[in-house]
Amino acid sequence: MNSSPITSWDGATAYFTFADSGLGLWLSLIGSVALLVAIIWYGTRHESRDFAKFLKKP
Numbered sequence: 001m002n003s004s005p006i007t008s009w010d011g012a013t014a015y016f017t018f019a020d021s022g023l024g025l026w027l028s029l030i031g032s033v034a035l036l037v038a039i040i041w042y043g044t045r046h047e048s049r050d051f052a053k054f055l056k057k058p
Contacts, residue, residue, distance in 0.1 A: 018024030 018028060
C-alpha cells in the first residue's frame with residue numbers, strides 16, 4: 001500500500017494532519033480538554049469517596 005501523500009522525506013521537518021483544517025484543530029483541542037476534565041473529575045470523585053470511607057472507620 002503506497003497511500004502516503006509524501007513521496008520523499010528529503011527536507012521534511014514535520015507533517016501535521018490537521019495543519020490546513022481549523023475544524024480539525026478545534027476538534028482535537030476540545031477533545032483533549034474534555035479528556036483532561038474527565039480525568040480530573042474522576043480522580044477527585046475517587047479520592048473523595050476513599051477519604052470518606054477512611055473517616056468512617058472507628
